[in-house]
Amino acid sequence: MIELTNVSYAYAGIDALKDVSLRIEKGEAVALMGANGSGKSTLLKIINGIVSPDSGAYRFNNEEITPKKLKDTKFAKLFHQKIGFVFQNSDTQLFCTNVYDEIAFGPRQMGMDEADVEQRVNDCLSLLNIQDFKSRQPYHLSGGEKRKVAIASVLALNPEVLVLDEPMNGLDPRTQRWLVEFLIMLNKAGKTILTSTHNLELVQEISQRAVLFGEDHSIAADMATTKLLTETDLLKKVNLVDEYYHRHDGDQHVHFHLHNY
Amino acid sequence: MPEWLLKDESYIPESDKDTFINKSILSLLGLLARIRTQGCDKTDKYFVHAALKVAFTFLLILLLSISRNFTFIVISMVYLLVILSLMRGKEILHILKVSSAMALFTFIVLLPSAFWGNGYSIVTITSKVLATIIAVNILSHSAKWNSITSALKVFHVPDIFIFVLDITIKYIAMLGEFSLYMLYALKLRSVGKNHNKYAALSGIAGTLFIKSKEMAEEMHAAMECRGFTGEYSVHNRFKFTAADFIYILINAGLLTIFVYLERI
Numbered sequence: 001m002i003e004l005t006n007v008s009y010a011y012a013g014i015d016a017l018k019d020v021s022l023r024i025e026k027g028e029a030v031a032l033m034g035a036n037g038s039g040k041s042t043l044l045k046i047i048n049g050i051v052s053p054d055s056g057a058y059r060f061n062n063e064e065i066t067p068k069k070l071k072d073t074k075f076a077k078l079f080h081q082k083i084g085f086v087f088q089n090s091d092t093q094l095f096c097t098n099v100y101d102e103i104a105f106g107p108r109q110m111g112m113d114e115a116d117v118e119q120r121v122n123d124c125l126s127l128l129n130i131q132d133f134k135s136r137q138p139y140h141l142s143g144g145e146k147r148k149v150a151i152a153s154v155l156a157l158n159p160e161v162l163v164l165d166e167p168m169n170g171l172d173p174r175t176q177r178w179l180v181e182f183l184i185m186l187n188k189a190g191k192t193i194l195t196s197t198h199n200l201e202l203v204q205e206i207s208q209r210a211v212l213f214g215e216d217h218s219i220a221a222d223m224a225t226t227k228l229l230t231e232t233d234l235l236k237k238v239n240l241v242d243e244y245y246h247r248h249d250g251d252q253h254v255h256f257h258l259h260n261y
Numbered sequence: 262m263p264e265w266l267l268k269d270e271s272y273i274p275e276s277d278k279d280t281f282i283n284k285s286i287l288s289l290l291g292l293l294a295r296i297r298t299q300g301c302d303k304t305d306k307y308f309v310h311a312a313l314k315v316a317f318t319f320l321l322i323l324l325l326s327i328s329r330n331f332t333f334i335v336i337s338m339v340y341l342l343v344i345l346s347l348m349r350g351k352e353i354l355h356i357l358k359v360s361s362a363m364a365l366f367t368f369i370v371l372l373p374s375a376f377w378g379n380g381y382s383i384v385t386i387t388s389k390v391l392a393t394i395i396a397v398n399i400l401s402h403s404a405k406w407n408s409i410t411s412a413l414k415v416f417h418v419p420d421i422f423i424f425v426l427d428i429t430i431k432y433i434a435m436l437g438e439f440s441l442y443m444l445y446a447l448k449l450r451s452v453g454k455n456h457n458k459y460a461a462l463s464g465i466a467g468t469l470f471i472k473s474k475e476m477a478e479e480m481h482a483a484m485e486c487r488g489f490t491g492e493y494s495v496h497n498r499f500k501f502t503a504a505d506f507i508y509i510l511i512n513a514g515l516l517t518i519f520v521y522l523e524r525i
Contacts, residue, residue, distance in 0.1 A: 085449050
């Protein structure tokens with residue numbers, strides 16, 4: 001479904017991604033992990049066609065995505081409908097005057113009649129349990145509520161792949177838990193989920209596979225999430241855990257302590 | 262889970278033009294790239310203090326505007342082109358592009374006066390505009406913006422004015438990045454025919470306005486928490502170097518040439 005071959009990208013001569021090769025199949029739930037500045041967000045931008053790789057190739061559904069192809073508006077629109085991107089900062093994603101219009105923006109663009117748009121918006125509102133915000137202005141909502149509206153606005157396009165950049169950032173524990181369960185539900189419904197995160201506590205719940213980025217902006221590991229979480233030395237090397245990281249093994253009770261002091 | 266979400270979307274988009282969003286994204290990217298390169302790419306070039314660059318650029322512009330002698334304009338142009346030739350190719354190209362466009366515009370505006378026998382004025386004014394814009398662009402490309410603003414301290418510009426300039430540059434970068442991401446979001450969700458593209462832009466502008474208001478309020482609160490009571494002091498240490506001395510000599514030479522030529 002998503003295939004990157006030897007992809008590299010640099011911002012003004014500074015490497016952001018180095019020789020990244022990755023293949024993601026339909027229906028997978030994959031987590032991109034890595035320290036700040038390791039290249040996760042850049043990779044998500046490439047996957048969503050916001051930037052194009054300096055070298056290497058990116059293929060989506062067996063079709064190479066190139067700047068030239070993205071200039072063809074018909075192709076670009078279909079491509080963007082198939083991949084939904086939830087930005088790290090929800091504020092940047094919400095630009096309509098109320099929540100209803102925000103969610104309806106995509107379906108209206110797709111030329112659906114207003115009755116279908118209303119049905120789809122109401123489905124999204126109830127799916128994310130935000131019916132009460134329907135008429136409110138997005139910028140008056142709390143961080144968690146904005147995130148839900150941002151997800152709803154992308155989900156309304158019914159994308160095949162849902163890409164989320166650090167979705168847990170700035171959310172309270174209850175909203176984080178809700179989001180984890182929501183992503184699991186979407187994945188079970190057949191959606192491909194690609195999440196960038198450095199939240200080690202929730203990553204194994206939202207993904208079966210983890211791709212770990214090193215500080216050299218290349219892939220340091222690509223394996224099952226549960227296995228990756230046992231690779232303490234590797235996690236330490238890529239600056240995802242500090243030296244006080246330890247794990248309690250137990251039949252029922254496996255958890256992590258992240259000590260920052 | 263609604264049924265439509267469980268099925269693949271069978272959607273064929275209509276073709277629509279995205280030039281407006283793409284152009285906005287490109288222009289914002291260009292602006293942000295310039296601000297970013299100001300921060301990391303550029304050590305103040307030629308090792309001349311920014312205060313001297315500001316002072317002599319201002320002086321040169323003043324001399325150019327009051328000069329009645331075409332030879333002085335030519336000498337100034339040669340001087341500016343020599344400085345320009347020391348810069349990087351990309352910068353030279355950018356400066357020449359901007360300056361030529363402005364000079365051409367001036368030339369076209371003044372062209373009708375040629376029919377009344379003012380041919381000489383057209384050449385002089387166009388050359389002056391060209392030289393002035395090259396001088397300002399050289400200053401902007403060869404000195405960091407923050408060092409230019411703090412150099413204003415030397416000229417006894419009020420600290421609060423310098424502070425406002427600094428914060429303005431910072432906020433252009435931050436809000437520019439914010440609006441860039443909003444345009445990305447608009448582009449990614451523009452999956453069909455949008456009959457009312459400018460309505461989406463007004464949404465972006467509105468959100469940007471609210472965001473800037475929030476950021477301003479937060480910054481004011483943060484400054485108050487750190488003891489800000491309305492007075493802000495800018496510290497600027499001026500260390501005189503050999504490069505500064507040479508730069509002063511060259512500009513003093515230009516000033517002498519100006520006085521000499523104007524007296525003839």
